Amino acid sequence: MSHAMHAAPTSFLRKYVFATDHKVIGMQYLITGILMALVGGFLSYLFRMQLAFPGESIPGFGKLAASQYNIAITMHGTIMVFWVAMPILLAAFGNFLIPLMVGADDMAFPTLNMMSYQVFFISTVILLVSFFVPGGAFAAGWTAYPPLSAGTYAGSKDFLSNMGGHLWIIAIALEFIAFLMGGINFLVTSFNMRAPGLSWFRLPVVVWMLDLAVLLFMFSIGPLLAGAIMLLFDRTVGTGFYDPAQGGDPILFQHLFWFFGHPEVYVMLLPTLGFLCEILATFARKPIFGYKYILYFTFGAALLSFIVWAHHQFVSGINPRMANFFSLTTLLISVPFTVIVFASIATLWRGNIQFSVPMLWAVGFVAEFMIGGVTGVYLGSSAFDIYAHDTYFVIAHFHYALIPTVVFGGFAAIHFWYPKFMGRMPNETLGKWHFWITAIAFNGIFLPLFFTGLMGEHRRIFDYSAWPSLMTDEMKLYRKFATTSLLVLLAAQPLFFINMIYSYFKGAWAVNNPYKANSLEWSVPSPPPHGNFTEVPTVYRGAYEFSVPGREADYWPQDAKS
Amino acid sequence: MSSVATNQKVEFGRVPLGRIAMWWVIASEVVIFGGLITCYLLYRIRYPEWGHEAAHTNTWLGALNTFVLLTSSFTIVLAHAASTKGELKKVWLYSLCTILGGFIFLGVKAVEYTTEIHHGFTITKSVFWSFYYVMTGLHASHVIAGMTAIFVVALKARKGEHLHRVEMAGLYWHFVDVVWIFLFPLLYIAK
Amino acid sequence: MSDHQQQNGHEDYHGHPNYFVIWAVLVVILGISLGLGYLGNHTLAVTLIFALAFVKAFLVLANFMHLRWEPKAVTAIIIFSMIVLGYVFLGVYPDIVPIERIIAQ
Numbered sequence: 001m002s003h004a005m006h007a008a009p010t011s012f013l014r015k016y017v018f019a020t021d022h023k024v025i026g027m028q029y030l031i032t033g034i035l036m037a038l039v040g041g042f043l044s045y046l047f048r049m050q051l052a053f054p055g056e057s058i059p060g061f062g063k064l065a066a067s068q069y070n071i072a073i074t075m076h077g078t079i080m081v082f083w084v085a086m087p088i089l090l091a092a093f094g095n096f097l098i099p100l101m102v103g104a105d106d107m108a109f110p111t112l113n114m115m116s117y118q119v120f121f122i123s124t125v126i127l128l129v130s131f132f133v134p135g136g137a138f139a140a141g142w143t144a145y146p147p148l149s150a151g152t153y154a155g156s157k158d159f160l161s162n163m164g165g166h167l168w169i170i171a172i173a174l175e176f177i178a179f180l181m182g183g184i185n186f187l188v189t190s191f192n193m194r195a196p197g198l199s200w201f202r203l204p205v206v207v208w209m210l211d212l213a214v215l216l217f218m219f220s221i222g223p224l225l226a227g228a229i230m231l232l233f234d235r236t237v238g239t240g241f242y243d244p245a246q247g248g249d250p251i252l253f254q255h256l257f258w259f260f261g262h263p264e265v266y267v268m269l270l271p272t273l274g275f276l277c278e279i280l281a282t283f284a285r286k287p288i289f290g291y292k293y294i295l296y297f298t299f300g301a302a303l304l305s306f307i308v309w310a311h312h313q314f315v316s317g318i319n320p321r322m323a324n325f326f327s328l329t330t331l332l333i334s335v336p337f338t339v340i341v342f343a344s345i346a347t348l349w350r351g352n353i354q355f356s357v358p359m360l361w362a363v364g365f366v367a368e369f370m371i372g373g374v375t376g377v378y379l380g381s382s383a384f385d386i387y388a389h390d391t392y393f394v395i396a397h398f399h400y401a402l403i404p405t406v407v408f409g410g411f412a413a414i415h416f417w418y419p420k421f422m423g424r425m426p427n428e429t430l431g432k433w434h435f436w437i438t439a440i441a442f443n444g445i446f447l448p449l450f451f452t453g454l455m456g457e458h459r460r461i462f463d464y465s466a467w468p469s470l471m472t473d474e475m476k477l478y479r480k481f482a483t484t485s486l487l488v489l490l491a492a493q494p495l496f497f498i499n500m501i502y503s504y505f506k507g508a509w510a511v512n513n514p515y516k517a518n519s520l521e522w523s524v525p526s527p528p529p530h531g532n533f534t535e536v537p538t539v540y541r542g543a544y545e546f547s548v549p550g551r552e553a554d555y556w557p558q559d560a561k562s
Numbered sequence: 563m564s565s566v567a568t569n570q571k572v573e574f575g576r577v578p579l580g581r582i583a584m585w586w587v588i589a590s591e592v593v594i595f596g597g598l599i600t601c602y603l604l605y606r607i608r609y610p611e612w613g614h615e616a617a618h619t620n621t622w623l624g625a626l627n628t629f630v631l632l633t634s635s636f637t638i639v640l641a642h643a644a645s646t647k648g649e650l651k652k653v654w655l656y657s658l659c660t661i662l663g664g665f666i667f668l669g670v671k672a673v674e675y676t677t678e679i680h681h682g683f684t685i686t687k688s689v690f691w692s693f694y695y696v697m698t699g700l701h702a703s704h705v706i707a708g709m710t711a712i713f714v715v716a717l718k719a720r721k722g723e724h725l726h727r728v729e730m731a732g733l734y735w736h737f738v739d740v741v742w743i744f745l746f747p748l749l750y751i752a753k
Numbered sequence: 754m755s756d757h758q759q760q761n762g763h764e765d766y767h768g769h770p771n772y773f774v775i776w777a778v779l780v781v782i783l784g785i786s787l788g789l790g791y792l793g794n795h796t797l798a799v800t801l802i803f804a805l806a807f808v809k810a811f812l813v814l815a816n817f818m819h820l821r822w823e824p825k826a827v828t829a830i831i832i833f834s835m836i837v838l839g840y841v842f843l844g845v846y847p848d849i850v851p852i853e854r855i856i857a858q
Contacts, residue, residue, distance in 0.1 A: 219589075241601075259841055585823075586830070639817045740814065751790055
């Protein structure tokens, strides 16, 4: 079943730079994502300091001007979604896990895989360069709504000073292409390269989730790519696709953006749900509760996710009858995810639970994500959204959805598979301190923002001094509290880096299967050699045979004959 | 991978890797071009007066280009058939014919663009013309990509190497043809 | 199906039609579409021309691209991408095509 394998590379360049090995490419995506997270985190430091202490000089930066504030919030959103969440959750772990979990020696198209990272790398460079061009980086919000983003206001067609925005569009388009290329690898490898005996319903949930995420991405990205091309032409050439004066319509871009934007959040969520299943089963020593139901409900959610998008546009002037429709579908889509949360709880119920660091992150994800999910139901009701749209309530909602997904999920996965890919055990104590401080501080940042949002605090405002009702002592206190919590959260992150680096050099050596899990990646050495398996494994059972009655051991690897 | 006799359906998990990958590429491109076409359709329904603008595209040249692309699709599938029989000379010849078709297509489009711009129908003249240039321009860039892919594959194929790639490059070319089959009535007919 | 195989021909995984006949039919349909442009009834002409475009596309997909001989799932992938486009069209239609115009027609 395996195709002709490239011979093991020997030179440094071939091993680490122009690598075709999926494990190296996964690492390249992971490191790029983590470094970009530092950039995105720094940007949030800047604007939160400005919000809590308006007009004061920010340590390590100086005074933040209004235009810089707009750049900071735009690029924070852009970077966190496209250059942190997608590369870490989807690209890195997809690359790490899929070939190993299906029993393959590498991805179906290793060279294409390498090229996808190279395109992604170029997109990263272009995005970072955009900070330094005249006029600075793009500043029209990560949602890039025209007319602001189309530069169709008189006097704003200066090509050079708009360069930041042009580069932003190009970087995003390249990133989309990189993920399309990578996604084909995930799908074809899962479809065609599964080991003998590995039927679809014996695959670990995370493989299903990664493939579904790729499908969601592939089918939703087209209209936005078209829309981005049209936006680029509006900006550079002066076409009128989104310009009412020339017969265009700005709402078209909003539709195109959110048609992709909504499935995109599930593209980010699905891999984390997959990690959740793997980690919960392993550390509760129990099979996943309702494996097939989780899959079926996720398919349903994926299909539904294509028809909820305009809940982002309730107050933008869409046809109110459509608002009814989108409200209904948005409320419906909470059902499958609720089922998955119940399944997670049922998985833990009466399990032999070990609160290792990955388990802490995973359980923390479920608890925190629920707050994001519930507040999503509020916002999905168009009547409520009329009040809450464009306030900090929305920001708090999506951070309660995204941070558990990306941060908690990302740390969970990194800690869980660290022994497998680095060959060493990470430090539990450092991991636990990192978890608790991060988790508590995260709530400190965003819980107050629900309240400030309901009190009327608008989004994307540099300075609230023009609104006396938003400058009460209570509001200022909430803002300061949020910012202080952010500082605590940022201060805790070095613990993670110290853990990762120290453990790599001094951690205990990892055996093949330190957590006694069942899926195929745990049957190979830590780290796996080039080509992963010395011989093609045969699979005899599903991935969740934990605590099987009658067996002495509480786990039963997929490829064990008996 | 065991070989399957002709006329027999192929199990999904047994579709050769390259071919299934190309179908995924085509599916994603359908959504990209389709997205652009959908936006055009929406605006077209909103502005019936675009019919007058469309009168200024040259229907005969458009039809000629449609004929050229259909024929080049024919030649590339003949190249594929030849590749299954190992007829290397024919593979090379038919591939070149397809590429020639691509050049003719691009040449005709160049003539069209020049004439249209000369008469003042530039990309900023109206949103119809913006769509016209962006859609046909994006399509033309895919034509160029397809021609390049066919050429690179044919270079190896005429020596007998990687013959299965002829089909994959051909699939991409057919896709480019299908897009034009839709673009032609959308932009050239319906006054 | 290895990338590194060197052989005289690759296995024919599917059947094939008479390509020349398909090409001829396509050209005839093109001719008919052009002729329809001279029809008196504009709406009828447009509808027929688009229908014929779908027929041409289907012929190319099924025969030149051999979709007829591929597993149904491959066709499903392509159909699904078109359904997705249908969602875009339906969801955006009410905002781009103003109601006044719909009523006025």
